[in-house]
Amino acid sequence: MHAAEIxxxxxxxxxxxDHAVHSxxxxxxxxxxxxxxxxxxxxxxxxxxxxxxxxxxxxAPRRGELVRLFGEELRAHKDMLGRLVSLEMGKILQExxxxxxxxxxxxxxxxGLSRQLYGLTIxxxxxxxxxxxxxxxxxxxAIISAFNFPVAVWSWNAALAxxxxxxxxxxxxxxxxxxxxxxxxxFARAASRFGDVPAHLSQVVLGLRDAGERLAKDARIPVxxxxxxxxxxxELGPVxxxxxxxxxxxxxxxxxxxxxxxxxxxxxxRAIVFSAVGTAGQRCTSLRRLFVHEAVYEKLVPQxxxxxxxxxxxxxxxxxxxxxxxxxxxAFEAMQRALHDAEAEGxxxxxGGRTLEREFPxxxxxxxxxxxxxxxxPVVMRETFAPxxxxxRYADFDTAIAQHNAVPQGLSSxxxxxxxxxxxxxxxxxxxxxxxxxxxxxxxxxxxGGAFGGEKETGGGRxxxxxxxxxxxxxxxxxxxxxxxxxxxQGISFDIGP
Ligand code: NAD
Numbered sequence: 001m002h003a004a005e006i007x008x009x010x011x012x013x014x015x016x017x018d019h020a021v022h023s024x025x026x027x028x029x030x031x032x033x034x035x036x037x038x039x040x041x042x043x044x045x046x047x048x049x050x051x052x053x054x055x056x057x058x059x060a061p062r063r064g065e066l067v068r069l070f071g072e073e074l075r076a077h078k079d080m081l082g083r084l085v086s087l088e089m090g091k092i093l094q095e096x097x098x099x100x101x102x103x104x105x106x107x108x109x110x111x112g113l114s115r116q117l118y119g120l121t122i123x124x125x126x127x128x129x130x131x132x133x134x135x136x137x138x139x140x141x142a143i144i145s146a147f148n149f150p151v152a153v154w155s156w157n158a159a160l161a162x163x164x165x166x167x168x169x170x171x172x173x174x175x176x177x178x179x180x181x182x183x184x185x186x187f188a189r190a191a192s193r194f195g196d197v198p199a200h201l202s203q204v205v206l207g208l209r210d211a212g213e214r215l216a217k218d219a220r221i222p223v224x225x226x227x228x229x230x231x232x233x234x235e236l237g238p239v240x241x242x243x244x245x246x247x248x249x250x251x252x253x254x255x256x257x258x259x260x261x262x263x264x265x266x267x268x269x270r271a272i273v274f275s276a277v278g279t280a281g282q283r284c285t286s287l288r289r290l291f292v293h294e295a296v297y298e299k300l301v302p303q304x305x306x307x308x309x310x311x312x313x314x315x316x317x318x319x320x321x322x323x324x325x326x327x328x329x330x331a332f333e334a335m336q337r338a339l340h341d342a343e344a345e346g347x348x349x350x351x352g353g354r355t356l357e358r359e360f361p362x363x364x365x366x367x368x369x370x371x372x373x374x375x376x377x378p379v380v381m382r383e384t385f386a387p388x389x390x391x392x393r394y395a396d397f398d399t400a401i402a403q404h405n406a407v408p409q410g411l412s413s414x415x416x417x418x419x420x421x422x423x424x425x426x427x428x429x430x431x432x433x434x435x436x437x438x439x440x441x442x443x444x445x446x447x448x449g450g451a452f453g454g455e456k457e458t459g460g461g462r463x464x465x466x467x468x469x470x471x472x473x474x475x476x477x478x479x480x481x482x483x484x485x486x487x488x489x490q491g492i493s494f495d496i497g498p
Pocket of ligand 1: 144145146147148149153171172173174207208209210211212213216227228229230231232235236249250251253284285383411453454458
């Protein structure tokens with residue numbers, strides 16, 4: 001199916017501006033979009049504020065109805081949107097469809113949530129008083145997203161923000177604007193079925209990082225949810241903090257697995273391959289560091305290499321492909337630099353080279369790499385957004401946990417073991433220091449029901465399930481006095497006479 005056909009399905013004009021969008025599958029131009037200038041961004045923010053003022057007055061369960069209708073649109077157009085994700089981002093179609101399914105799942109979650117925005121009732125120390133906690137809509141929410149999850153990350157934020165009574169402004173990655181426009185088109189259909197949605201409730205702001213910077217700086221936006229590299233978060237976080245805004249940061253990961261002597265190696269292998277080569281190693285939760293106990297190293301690693309040697313690499317839209325392309329040439333060059341460093345630091349590399357160069361001279365397909373490292377050297381400590389798996393031996397479980405936690409990032413982690421003591425140690429206070437910790441499951445492919453995010457340089461933000469919704473609302477403690485007196489808290493005496 002041609003790009004033009006997919007775009008016309010969403011009523012997107014393939015050419016509406018100067019910024020060219022290329023498919024990583026073959027490097028071909030699939031569309032051109034116009035970026036928003038400063039004046040347009042300013043106008044959109046003002047419109048978002050106006051939309052918020054109307055939307056916050058709509059009862060939350062009714063707001064949930066809009067998200068329910070949007071979920072229906074996603075169900076009806078799942079295949080087309082999944083294809084567009086695959087075409088524009090380069091992940092294989094199965095993963096593109098999975099990403100849209102994730103959007104549907106979070107919509108379902110948000111619809112239920114729209115009747116559960118609970119606050120606590122708290123015992124007051126004063127007689128004849130009632131104290132309670134209320135949650136009110138926060139305001140326009142800016143969502144800045146990365147190229148690798150071009151649609152799901154927006155929906156984790158937007159579905160919650162919308163039921164919480166907020167308006168949303170989405171600055172997608174400059175590499176994936178078309179999927180954002182397609183999602184916006186589906187949202188517009190849901191909004192017209194809903195009837196009286198305020199104009200500009202959900203908007204897209206297209207541009208490079210300067211567009212993101214404008215949103216970060218603007219005091220009219222109380223919440224900025226930003227997903228991307230740690231570099232981006234390091235720049236954006238202080239800008240939002242300087243105006244006392246709230247940021248939800250979802251940044252880089254450097255995720256690991258520990259394979260213990262008792263591990264089910266068949267399960268471990270499946271998890272390693274899916275999480276290390278899935279999305280061509282371009283997931284924030286991709287497996288990058290593998291610690292294998294010396295008792296099973298010689299059994300596991302050769303099997304892993306054999307699977308790697310037979311991986312079907314090719315066009316992401318072709319059935320049977322498991323490894324699609326990297327996003328672009330800079331990603332390929334960063335991968336080659338990391339492999340060069342790994343070798344210089346004593347690593348033994350298998351794979352990692354470019355492939356399908358003749359068929360796709362303008363695309364960047366690679367053989368996923370295994371780098372057997374003598375230790376956790378500097379290259380292992382940084383996130384390289386490519387399919388490189390650093391493999392290390394360990395002898396002692398506590399040392400493996402210490403090594404596991406020794407990197408600056410803290411997103412996802414896992415252990416493969418049948419030993420209850422090891423599993424529990426991994427999940428305990430002195431175990432994994434990550435936001436996500438799994439037993440006998442790989443580090444990637446989280447469900448939407450749990451809160452998603454990580455610690456340290458991963459930014460500390462939480463999105464999606466559990467009580468992540470609270471970040472999109474403002475908390476208010478309200479106390480009501482229904483007595484005939486005015487007792488002061490802490491028993492303070494303040495006598496102003498009769
Ligand atoms: P990136 O940091 O280059 O860009 C992400 C977004 O931020 C883009 O929309 C970009 O235009 C914008 N941006 C960049 N600098 C900015 C600034 N100073 N101010 C405001 N906006 C700015 O990231 P990328 O290459 O698109 O994505 C890959 C990275 O994202 C990886 O590090 C990956 O781990 C991370 N990621 C994290 C999560 C998570 O949930 N933790 C999820 C997906 C991706």
